[in-house]
Every structure is written in C-alpha cells, then in structure tokens.
Amino acid sequence: MTIDFSPPDDVAKLAVRVEEFVHDVVIPVEQRRRGMVHDGPDEIREQLQQAARDAGVFCPQAGREYGGAGLDLRGQAVVFERAGYSLLGPLALNCAAPDEGNIHLLEVVADEEQRKRYLGPLARGEVRSCFAMTEPAPGAGSDPRALTTTATRVAGGWRIDGRKWFISGARGASFAICMARTSGAPGDAGGATMFLVDTDQPGLTLERDIDSMDQGLFGGHSELVFDGCVVPDEQVLGEVDEGFAYAQVRLAPARLTHCMRWLGIARRAQDIALDHVTTRQAFGARLIDLGMVQQHVADSEIDIEAARALVYRCAWQLDQNATGADAVHHSSMTKVFVAEAVWRVIDRAVQVCGALGISEDVLLSRYLRDARAFRIYDGPSETHRWAVARRAARRRSTS
Amino acid sequence: MTIDFSPPDDVAKLAVRVEEFVHDVVIPVEQRRRGMVHDGPDEIREQLQQAARDAGVFCPQAGREYGGAGLDLRGQAVVFERAGYSLLGPLALNCAAPDEGNIHLLEVVADEEQRKRYLGPLARGEVRSCFAMTEPAPGAGSDPRALTTTATRVAGGWRIDGRKWFISGARGASFAICMARTSGAPGDAGGATMFLVDTDQPGLTLERDIDSMDQGLFGGHSELVFDGCVVPDEQVLGEVDEGFAYAQVRLAPARLTHCMRWLGIARRAQDIALDHVTTRQAFGARLIDLGMVQQHVADSEIDIEAARALVYRCAWQLDQNATGADAVHHSSMTKVFVAEAVWRVIDRAVQVCGALGISEDVLLSRYLRDARAFRIYDGPSETHRWAVARRAARRRSTS
Amino acid sequence: MTIDFSPPDDVAKLAVRVEEFVHDVVIPVEQRRRGMVHDGPDEIREQLQQAARDAGVFCPQAGREYGGAGLDLRGQAVVFERAGYSLLGPLALNCAAPDEGNIHLLEVVADEEQRKRYLGPLARGEVRSCFAMTEPAPGAGSDPRALTTTATRVAGGWRIDGRKWFISGARGASFAICMARTSGAPGDAGGATMFLVDTDQPGLTLERDIDSMDQGLFGGHSELVFDGCVVPDEQVLGEVDEGFAYAQVRLAPARLTHCMRWLGIARRAQDIALDHVTTRQAFGARLIDLGMVQQHVADSEIDIEAARALVYRCAWQLDQNATGADAVHHSSMTKVFVAEAVWRVIDRAVQVCGALGISEDVLLSRYLRDARAFRIYDGPSETHRWAVARRAARRRSTS
Amino acid sequence: MTIDFSPPDDVAKLAVRVEEFVHDVVIPVEQRRRGMVHDGPDEIREQLQQAARDAGVFCPQAGREYGGAGLDLRGQAVVFERAGYSLLGPLALNCAAPDEGNIHLLEVVADEEQRKRYLGPLARGEVRSCFAMTEPAPGAGSDPRALTTTATRVAGGWRIDGRKWFISGARGASFAICMARTSGAPGDAGGATMFLVDTDQPGLTLERDIDSMDQGLFGGHSELVFDGCVVPDEQVLGEVDEGFAYAQVRLAPARLTHCMRWLGIARRAQDIALDHVTTRQAFGARLIDLGMVQQHVADSEIDIEAARALVYRCAWQLDQNATGADAVHHSSMTKVFVAEAVWRVIDRAVQVCGALGISEDVLLSRYLRDARAFRIYDGPSETHRWAVARRAARRRSTS
Numbered sequence A, B, C, D: 001m002t003i004d005f006s007p008p009d010d011v012a013k014l015a016v017r018v019e020e021f022v023h024d025v026v027i028p029v030e031q032r033r034r035g036m037v038h039d040g041p042d043e044i045r046e047q048l049q050q051a052a053r054d055a056g057v058f059c060p061q062a063g064r065e066y067g068g069a070g071l072d073l074r075g076q077a078v079v080f081e082r083a084g085y086s087l088l089g090p091l092a093l094n095c096a097a098p099d100e101g102n103i104h105l106l107e108v109v110a111d112e113e114q115r116k117r118y119l120g121p122l123a124r125g126e127v128r129s130c131f132a133m134t135e136p137a138p139g140a141g142s143d144p145r146a147l148t149t150t151a152t153r154v155a156g157g158w159r160i161d162g163r164k165w166f167i168s169g170a171r172g173a174s175f176a177i178c179m180a181r182t183s184g185a186p187g188d189a190g191g192a193t194m195f196l197v198d199t200d201q202p203g204l205t206l207e208r209d210i211d212s213m214d215q216g217l218f219g220g221h222s223e224l225v226f227d228g229c230v231v232p233d234e235q236v237l238g239e240v241d242e243g244f245a246y247a248q249v250r251l252a253p254a255r256l257t258h259c260m261r262w263l264g265i266a267r268r269a270q271d272i273a274l275d276h277v278t279t280r281q282a283f284g285a286r287l288i289d290l291g292m293v294q295q296h297v298a299d300s301e302i303d304i305e306a307a308r309a310l311v312y313r314c315a316w317q318l319d320q321n322a323t324g325a326d327a328v329h330h331s332s333m334t335k336v337f338v339a340e341a342v343w344r345v346i347d348r349a350v351q352v353c354g355a356l357g358i359s360e361d362v363l364l365s366r367y368l369r370d371a372r373a374f375r376i377y378d379g380p381s382e383t384h385r386w387a388v389a390r391r392a393a394r395r396r397s398t399s
Helices: A011-034 A044-056 A075-085 A089-094 A099-109 A112-123 A245-278 A291-319 A324-353 A364-374 A381-397 B009-032 B042-055 B073-083 B089-093 B099-109 B112-123 B241-275 B291-320 B326-353 B363-374 B381-397 C007-033 C044-054 C073-083 C089-093 C101-108 C112-123 C243-277 C291-320 C326-355 C364-374 C381-397 D009-030 D042-055 D073-083 D089-093 D099-109 D112-123 D245-276 D293-320 D323-353 D362-372 D381-397
Strands: A129-132 A150-156 A157-168 A175-182 A192-198 A204-211 A220-231 B129-132 B150-154 B157-168 B175-181 B192-198 B202-209 B222-232 C129-132 C150-154 C156-168 C175-181 C192-198 C202-210 C221-232 D129-132 D150-154 D158-168 D174-183 D193-199 D206-208 D220-232
Touching: A011 A044, A011 A075, A011 A089, A011 C381, A044 A089, A044 D150, A075 A245, A075 A291, A075 B089, A089 A245, A099 A129, A099 A245, A129 A157, A129 B175, A150 A175, A157 A192, A175 A220, A192 A220, A192 A245, A245 A291, A245 A324, A245 A364, A245 D381, A291 A324, A291 B381, A291 C291, A291 D293, A291 D381, A324 A364, A324 A381, A324 D293, A364 B363, A381 B291, A381 D245, A381 D293, B009 B042, B009 B073, B009 B089, B042 B089, B073 B089, B073 B157, B073 B241, B073 B291, B073 D245, B089 B241, B099 B112, B099 B129, B099 B241, B099 D042, B129 B157, B150 B175, B157 B175, B157 B192, B175 B222, B175 B241, B192 B222, B192 B241, B241 B291, B241 B326, B241 C381, B241 D129, B291 B326, B291 C291, B291 C326, B291 C381, B291 D293, B326 B363, B326 C221, B326 C291, B381 C291, C007 C044, C007 C073, C007 C089, C044 C089, C044 D293, C073 C089, C073 C243, C073 C291, C073 C381, C089 C243, C101 C112, C101 C129, C101 C243, C129 C156, C150 C175, C156 C175, C156 C192, C175 C221, C175 C243, C192 C221, C192 C243, C243 C291, C243 C326, C291 C326, C291 D381, C326 C364, C326 C381, C364 D362, C381 D293, D009 D042, D009 D073, D009 D089, D042 D089, D073 D245, D073 D293, D089 D245, D099 D112, D099 D129, D099 D245, D129 D158, D150 D174, D150 D206, D158 D174, D174 D220, D174 D245, D193 D220, D193 D245, D245 D293, D245 D323, D245 D362, D293 D323, D323 D381
Parallel strands: A129 A175, B129 B175, C129 C175, D129 D174
Antiparallel strands: A150 A157, A157 A220, A175 A192, A204 A220, B150 B157, B157 B222, B175 B192, B202 B222, C150 C156, C156 C221, C175 C192, C202 C221, D150 D158, D158 D220, D174 D193, D206 D220
16 A cells, blocks of 8 residues: 555556547547537437447446446546547547436446346446436525425325426436435425436426537436326335435546546647647747746646546545545545636636637637536535535544 | 716716616617627617617717717726627627727728718618738737738739638628738738728638637628739728738727726626525525625626726726827736636626526526637737736836 | 816825835835834834925825825825835825824814814824724624623723724824723624723733734734723713714725725835846846746736726725715725735735845835735725625615 | 555554654644744754654654655655644654755765765754755856856865855754856856855855745755855765756755645644634624635635645655656646645635734744745746646647
8 A cells, every 4th residue: 555646557558548549539520520519419429439339448437247347436537537538538438427427326226127227228328318406496406405306105106296407418318317305395404316217208308408508418408397207116216215315426426527527628628729839929939938828838737737636536535435524525625626627727728729719610619618517517616615614624623 | 187987977878878778678689689699680780770879879989970979988988888788789889899999990090082981881880890900820810910911012902812810790791991911021010001891892702700609799700811802092091001000099999998898798797696696595595695605796896896997097098198108008908807807707607606607598608708709809818918017117117 | 077097286296296205215214124114113203204294295184284285085095105105105104004094083083172182193293093993802803893892981981991902003102092882792783982092091001012924014013901991081082882983984994095005015016026027037038028927017017007996996986975885885895906916916026036025135025924914904805705795786686 | 556545554653653743742842932943043953853753753754774764755745744734843853944855865966975974964963954056146046057156176176156045044054065067157057066065164154144034944044155165076966067967856856845844834724724713703603604714714625635636646756756757847736736725725824814813823924924935945836837838848749
C-alpha cells in the first residue's frame, strides 16, 4: 500500500484502445454531426456501439457476465476520460448518462428477473433507459425530498401519478426508472420507491422535449407525465420505501462518472485551443507567445490536472466504500470542482480561439453549452457546497 | 459644472416611453420567437419599427434631419439600456448593431450624395446594412492592421478582392461598408479605405451563414467574398487611405453602445432571476432567503451598477472628445468590464434558476449564448487589456 | 441637469492643491515612517496638520464656520481620493477615520453647547476622538442590534457599563462617542443612545491596544471598558433611544469616505507597480511588455475606474438624500466593490513587484495589510451583500 | 500497481506521531510567540528540536545514516502537511526551508568530506544554513540566468563578489550555499557554480535584515554582500559550471515540500475558521448556518482537497523521476495551485472570523502574511504559468 497514480496494466491497455477508437471512429462522426447529439437517429448509436464492440471497448464498466470488463471506479476514471474526449464517445462505449448510472444501479439493486429483463439488454446496448426523478417546481429538484409524484397501492401493483421533467434520454428509451412517493409527504426524508416502467406502458406519456442549452446527450431531455400508470409489484426495484437510499447508490458514482467524461471534453477543448494558438498569429507573434494567452493555457492545464487528481481521489474513496460519509463528501467536492473547472477550461478555449471559438466551425461553443448544464444537474454547485460545509463543520465539532 | 447622474428631462421622458414600449410591444414578440432573432423574417423588423415610430421612440440617436432625437452618447446610454432590455428592442428602435454604428459613421464621414443614398434610408429603417471589416485568419481580426482584402485602382473606381467573415447583419443588408487595403501591406498601420458597396453589386457574394453561438443579432453573421467587385469613386467613403482613422470614429462609440444595450439584457436577466428566487422554494425556504443565492443576486446588482457607472463615465468622456486618447482608453476599459460583467450576471441568473435556467422556457440560456460572443467581438478582452496596460504605462512614464 | 463627471472649479483647484501637498509634504513623512501610522507620536499629526493649514487644504469637509470648505460628498470624493494617496494624507487634512465621521455626525446631531465643546476642537484638529460602538462577541458587530453595553438612568445622567473593542483611534483621543443600550435587549432594533464621553472620565479604561493586521490608522485599535462610567444628561448626543438612527447618519457617509480614501491608496499602489514594471527587466523584456503583467496592470486600471465611478455615483445619491433607501443601497454596493477592488489592486501591485513587493522597501505590503481590514470593518462584504440582495428582491417584488 | 491514496503503514504511524507532537508541543510555543518566528532566539529551535528527537519525529526526510526515516516525497507529503499545521512545526522537525532543501541537495551532490562537514551537522540540527541565489534587480530572480554574482579563479580556490537578497535563514546560519557565475555573462543559460561558504568567512557580510510581510521563517530574510570572499576548491559543491543543473535538483522538490507545509497551515486556518463559525452567532443564527459563510467553508474544503491531491500526484511523479520534464511540469502546476489555494483558504478564514481574524488574537492574519509571500518565492505564479503554457504547447505540437 502506497500512494500511486498508475492504473493497472489491463486498464492502461484498455485506455489506449479507447483513445485510438475515439480518435479513429468516434470523432469523425461527431464532426459530421457538428456535435449535435441530442436528436441523433438511433442508427448512429447502433453503428458506433457495434464499432466499439468490434474494438473490444464496449461497456467496460459492466460486469463480465454482461460483456463488460468489470472496471472499478478507478478503472472507469482512466477509461471514461478517454471516452469523453468526444461528445459521442460515451454513447459509443455504452457508458453515457443515464444508461451507465442505471446499469450500475440495476447491478446493485435489481432482482434476478429484473436483471434478465432490464439490465441485460441495457448493458448489451439493445435498449436505452432513463431515470425519472426530477420534477418541475415545487417538486423534487436539488432537494429530492420534495418528491411529489405518488405511487398508490392497487391490486397487485402500484398506480403512479405525477410529472417529471428534464428526464434525460427519455425520448427513445424503452424503460424508465421512476421515483415515486409511496408514503409520507413532500419534504419527508423517506417514503420513496423506485419502479421499473416500460415506456410503452399505458398512463405514461412523453409530453414534450425540452429545448435546452445543452444538446450533447443522446435523446435530449423530456417532460414525462404519469397519469394513472399502473405497474405490477415485480417492477418495484428493490424494497418499497427505500428509494432514497437507492438513489444514493446511484448518485455518488453517477456524479463521479459524469466528472470523468467531462474531463475528457475539457482535455479536448484544451487541445483545440492549443492547436489554434500554436498556429495562429496576431500582432506579429504566435498567439501562444502572448502572455495573456499563456495564462489561459496554463490555468486550463492546472484545472485539468487538479480535476483529474480529485476524480482519482474520489474514485479511490468510493472503491473503498461507496456509500460512506467520506464517499459522499468527496463526491460532492469533486463534482463542484470538476463541473466548474471544465466550464472554465472550455470558456478559455473559446476565448483564445476568438470568433472561431464562437462559430460552430469548431465544436467549442457546443461543449460550452453542454458544460453549462453540468454545473446544475447532478446537484447545483450551491447545493453541494452547502452539504460540504455542513459536513466540514460536523467533522470539526466531533474531532 | 458638477458631478451629476441625472439625465436631462427630455431624455428621461424618452427613457420612460422606451421602457413601456419594450415591455408592451417588444417583449411579447421576443417571447413568441423564444429569443431567436438572427433568422427572423424582415416582417418582424418592419412591424416592430413601425410600432416604434408610432410610439415616438424610433432611431433616437440619429440627427433630427433623419427623424431622430439627436441624442448624445449620455442620452443614448440612458435610452439604449432600456431598449436592450429585450433582444429585439434595439432592432425595433433602429439602434441595433451594425446599423446604429453605420448611421453614426455615415453622419460623420459621408458626403452629401452618400447621405442621401445610404444614410437617409438606413436611419429611416428602409434598409439594413453591414460593416465588412473582419477577415478569417491570417487577416484583420483583433489586429485590424492585418487587413488583407485589397482595393486596386481601375478606371473610375476600385476593384475589391478578399474574404470577410463574421459580417453581422449581412444577410438581408442592402449595402456594406467594406474596409480594403488601398496601399501598403498586411501589418501596416495605414493604407485602408472604406467603400460603400451595394450587396447586389456583381462580384460580391454572401458565401455562407456562420453557425454561431450567439443568435440575437438580426441577420446573423455571414461570410462574404469580394471577387473582382468594382465600385465607382463616388462610393469611396471619406478619403482614400483614411480607413483606419474612420474605423476609430466608428469603433469607440459602437463598442460603447453595445455596452449600453447589453446592460439592458443584464438587467433583464437579473429581473428573471429575482422573479424566480422570490417565488421558488427549496429546502424549506424561499431561494432568496438562502445565503448563496443572495450572494449571486448581490454580486449581479453590484456588477450592473458598476457597469452602468462606467458606461455613463465613458459616454461623458466621448461626448467631450470622441477620438482623444482618453476616449479610447475609457472605451476599452468599459468594454472589458461590461462584457465580462454582463456575462457574469446572466451566468448567475442561469445558476439560480437551475434547470429552468438551462431550458429555453425562460430566455436566459439564449442571453448567455449571446453575451459569450460579446467578450470576443468589438475586440476580445485580452486585446483591450493589452491596450489599457500600455496606455497606463505611458501615462505614468510621462507624469 | 445632465450626466457629468467634472467637479466644480473650486473643488478642482482644491484637488490640485491637495495633490501637491500630499506629494511634497506628506509622502516624505510616510516614507520616513515606512507607513507605520498607528503608533505615531502626536507631533507627527500636529506638524502635518499645521502644514495642511498653511497649504489651505485643512479639514475641507467641515463647514466654513469650522474652518472647512463645506464640501459636499461629491467634492469630498474628488479631494479625499487625493488625500488618500498617502496613508498619512487623511490625517494631515483632518479627514481621516474616525474623526471625519464624527465631525459629520456632530454637525448633524450635536446641540449648540456640544458643538462648542466637542465639534469645534475636533474640526480644528486640537483634539482627536473615537467612535465606540463595536463589541466583542456576542455583542454589537456586523449586527449592531446585538448591542450589549448598557446605560442606566442615574440622577442627572447615565451610568455606562460594557466592553468595546476595535475602537479605532481611542489611544490619544480626548473623547469617545459611545453607543449604549438605554432600553430593550440585545437583538432589538431600537433602544440605543449615543453619549459623548471624555476619555479621562472615571470609569472608562483603555484596557489594551489590539495587535492588528492593519497599522495605517492613527491611534490604532483599542479595547475599552466602561465600568460604572457616569455621564451627565448634557452629554447625551441627540435624543435618548435614537442611537441606531444616528448611527445611520454616520455610517453611510463614513463608509463612502473610507472608499474615497482607499481609492487613493489603490492609485498609489498602481503607480508604484507601474514605476516598477516600466523599469525592471526579466527574461529579456521589460516587465510591462509581458502579457501577464499587462493583465494585472489593466485589471487594476479597470478596477480603479469602476471604483471611482461607483464612488461618484454614490456620493451624488447621498448628496440628493443621505438617508433614503437608495442611499443605503448604493453605499452598501459601493463599499463591497471598492473594498474588494482596492484589495485586488494592491495585491496585483505586490505580485508584479515580486520580492520587492513583499519587502517593506516599498510600502505595498503595508497597504495590503490595511486594505485587508477594510473588507471587514464598516460591515463585512457578506453583510452588505445580504442587505443588497434583500433590497433587490424587495424592489422587484414591488415593481 | 493501482491508483491508491493510502500511505504505507510506517508513514501513517509517523504521521499520527507528528500530529500529536505538533498539537501537544509545538502549538503552545507558537501561541506564546504569537506566530512570530523570524526573530526567534535559537533556544526555541533547540528546545523544539530536542522535543522532536524525543518524540521520534526528527528530520524524517533525511537518510537513516543522518538519523532520519528516509521518507520519499510521498511520505514527506503525508508528514510535512502535519508538521506544517503550525508555523513552528517544520522548524521543530528540521524539515523547514531552507535547511530541508539544502539537506536534500547535499545528499545528492556533496562529496564525502562535505557530507561530514556540512550535511551531518545540518541534518542533526546542530547548525542552520541558507541558500544564496536570489539577487536584487537586475540580478537573478524569477529568471536565475540573470545571475550577476561572480566567482573568479584564484590560487587554490575562488573569489566571490556580489550581492544577494531575500536570503532566508541567513541570520544565524553557519554556512551558505552560494550560487555564483564562473563563466559566461548574465543571461546565459549556463556558467553557474555552487559554493559552500562558511558565514564567518572573511569577505561575507550580512548587510541587513529585510523587513518583510512574512515573518514565519526562522532567521527571516537578509541581504548578503560577498566582497572578495575567497573559498578553497574543496568548497565547490559538485562540478564547476554545473550550478544551474544542481539548482534544478533542489528547486522542484523544495517547491513541493513548501506546498506540503503550507497545506498544513491551510488546514489550520480552516480549523480556526470552523471553530469560530460553529460557535459564534450573528443575526440570530450560528455563522455556519449562513449561506455565504457556508460557501467560504466549502470552497476552502475543496481547495484543500484539490491541493492535497495535486501534491500527492506531484510527489508520486518526482518519486518516479525527480528531474524529468513531467516532474518539472507537475511541480510548476502544483506550486501555482497550492500557493494560490492556501492564500484563498486563509483569506476566507480571516473573512469569516471578522475583526477577530484581523486581530492577532488568533494567528490567521499572521498566516495570511506568510502565505502572501509564497505566491512569489520559489517562482512567482506568472513565471510558472509561462513555463506550464510553453510545455503544454510543446506536448501538443509533438503529439
């Protein structure tokens, strides 16, 4: 046991394969689509995923029984950063949100039958899924306990009623994991249950796609209405009333894998910026020879290194114990830092590229739009800061 | 003579009218179009401008002989901020870029015939125009002296050859003011000339519209190609080889009027944020009662006040002497501060509005995209900072 | 009435005289004392103030009956910035804290006899004073209503008991204006009264001088104990129980005059930095030719301009109505911005001067220490931000 | 081989001992001296170091032959952070600058005789030393190649002439490692040689102690004059003309160990802040329950975690290869981030402690002063950013 930053050999080798795959196969598709991912036809996903299977890089986070490499979070940190170097990389590898988080959740919580029916096809890339938790005001948002969607007992099952919005990937998903209140009232800390709901289930309607600043997520974000949507008991995921606990199982790692993927985009933005400033001239010098440009470049280098070091640190923590207080604390801190660092890195890249950075001739402005959303979803920075401060105060009070 | 921040009475009254006009007439159109301005049909412009004429707020910056109120820059500061409260307000008042800057330039430089043929119709809103200076690398950008487009002497006129990009408002414009090199070589400090070029002139092609992060400017941004485009002598604007000097006539005030309009959008963003945080609850409190939200709100208040104070200061400076060293110095400082402050204000508004801020259900994300571009056009922050530092050093050396 | 940034002629002339006086007379003394002001012997004050009288620049804010020029706040803004260019300038002009604020308070609230006995000698520089409001925790601090010092009725007067700390200028003062609770309990919004207490009054002890980061204030900061200190009725300042209202009379302008003086130090720091970077070489270039240095210099230029514009704006507001809601709002915003901007300016100056900036061979490190305190006294930034946000929310709710 | 953040067992145990030692023995001394370290009498050092020997925590970075634990840089990262929790901790453990860096340099470069005469006594705490490289302008500073001090060949040795300033720990040191130019001219990349010079050597004068913002370094900073100071050949350290290469041997690790120690002070500041905000009330709430305070606390938590992650990352890199390009790159990035993060952490701690933070009743203001200097020494942030940007550009160009 010693402080170490080298991944195991097999992870290092997989990382190289992913890097090549993203460079050779994924980026050309991303360029062709000019970074527009949210409204892509499913053929794109199918072709990219088939290519990933052929390259031996498909769904590396899933257990071996689902065709994956069973990477722990440290392994994922190394590999997902490389997948994230293109907006389409995670989709190709089947490690994009929300499916990646759902695969993880199902691996931990689903029963045998549910694994067969939902997890297997999802991990193999045969279907897509979504996670239906967030609600419009005054429902569940930064504060999940505000949950208002209800599931009421009916014979042999539950009847779900409520409205969910910003449900990523809902368009085109074959099932949703829906969080609904089975007991208590909005504001209570308990009483939520998770349900597996097929999207063709009567009573579930995709009401609209939400126009959103970010467009880098396959399927975009939609608003769903559950109106008398009845699901049988066997589609309860885990135990009744344990939904908030399962949400924790999903949230801390999902937050962290988001950071890993976004770190890839940050590196991409920095590379685009470097390519520009090392070739473009202004005022009789290469841009990279101007001090203010150097400052942008250096600050982004540092942001990327610090972000990666925190991601590794947090992955290590979660690999020790994924649901302990330290895990949650580190995942909050890492999320805040990485979301804001990625944003700064892309913003600086846009700036040093000037008009080109604003145009869609390079993809920076698209990345910037997507990164803006990341400072809000998975918990806005403010919510995490609040939680971090409270835990720090508690630590000191009891030390 | 004393330090004073009150506008004259007539300006104050006009400001109230503009405020009401924007609220009653312009914002409903902006909402209906969800902030998409760049690809609007000309009917929108015509209807809004007619309404502005009816409301007595049309083209207030133009001289009275062109139907305006002849506002000086301080008057413009008061009025344009209110026009800018909606992305469509400046278009409605005919004080949007690039026409507003071109009207000013023509008022200063154009000869009698040119005023009749170009300035009159432009000030009256009968036509639109564009300003064709910026070129793709390695041409004129942050550094105008890199100008590569050439104008060569031919019998009775000049033949223009070159490529211009990010030419705002070109789509739909009836004429362009084109900057071309009539002597010297790229990198030289002189040798540029301005030409009035009708957009239906043979040899001038609008090659493409540039997809761009910002979409708040009517007509968007386009790439123009001048290929053997011949214009007669009477379409030289001002004197041959004096183009860079005229560019200064246009640039400092145009930069400042941009700040005025953007200040309006910043105030709008702050108002949207305030409406949200004073009504929305989270964690058992109104958002506005949470300290981190208060910090965002307060910082935006302060940014807006500081921005406005600098805009007034700079407007006063330019009203004393629009082309002196102090004017340029203040216009650089004001541009940097306001562009960055507006960006911060909108970014904070997005943040406190959470998912709603990212959606296009409110217009914040659209404002954010547009404000991003403003940190680059009219001189990126870095270029202005460089100039500001050099002037500061010079002032101190000679004091 | 029009937006204007020029001071009246007489103020402009006075400003020039102050500039020369500070340059010729004050700065040599400041250099000789290496910026150590807090523990200076009274001879320094007497000599500097006599020189100021001789130069016709003494106590310009006081009314003409007290030998001053009766400057309004806009006039003070112009003049105090120049006085503040040296840490000792305000002392020389008798416009330093806390005497300047006390002079203002007494001009507004004191009765005839009190004016004769306290205001006159203070305005003429014959004595010094202090303002005894702040208490150690859990007493009056950011939140004045927490006031715990009591004044109890005794025959013909009041008996004061309590502890005050960070009382600036107490060492050497001949009287204190003491805030004590005459009714209600800590936390109540009313019930405070102001008392004029001679420092040689029995029952008042200067317990200790507080070692503090800032050392630029004559007399430093001390801890005072009132223990059965009895003062006669005629030393009640204004009305009983109206102390919090009078505090407002003092606080908003005092906060603003602090900003004016600090703006002077910011300019000084920038000048020291400019002198250094325009003469010192590194890596084969003058420092000022390096982009990152230019960025520091430019950011400080902009900070200074924005700070001054806000100070003028706020002074104008207070000159219209010194105790209205707008006055308080602007004084909070200005205080936050200026305190933080001054801090940034000095910090950048230290940075570009490198080791020299850290040494006391130049006075930058001393200015930095003093400016640090200004982000806390007169209300920490956080308290003002909180107030600004609440007022912004109220404005929008009622608009 | 896998990503890991746990130190080896023996290091973990040593870290616990150091933590207890600092808490029980060192902090009481620091409090008693109110953080004034620079002018401490040598008895303090001797007593503290004896206590450290007794506690088994003395000079843990030195090789076992010198009584240390032979910690690699990762081990030092774990232990020095705990030592640095008090300004006096590193002195007590004999791992403070500049001795710690000199011990390392001598372990790598000194010959047998020099190890006996200089390294042994230094590692055992019998003497102190200093490192005489920096010169006043226009000599060696951020840019070491500007070295002007010369060493000229004389019979059997070298004659050193020149002026050095900001030489930390010179007062009280028994020897200096002096960098002087043996060939070439100021600006040349080579030609420097290191000399071991006893401080009682004729021709070496300590001209003055420099008053400086930071006062946390034992012996302070002094200005030394070498005037015909002759040293024999056996006091050349390493090879003639190889001084710049040896400087690299010292600089990257020394920079990093500074970061480790400063991280300790940052944690200390955060703990002081937490103790304050969890006990102090304002506006009817504990300070920690106010959102803006939470933001400060959370940002400091994150800064500390990111700083530590970078320190570990860099230590790991240097433990692989201490002088490779990656090592230098990471040590630059880590230095910039940690120096600025530590500064922010202490600054926030001061802010949330209010007047108390400014007073010297707690030690925060002292830490702030010391941390300010760290953004400049060991290379100012700007110099490192410049180097980081250039290396990033090179990496991308060749990738």
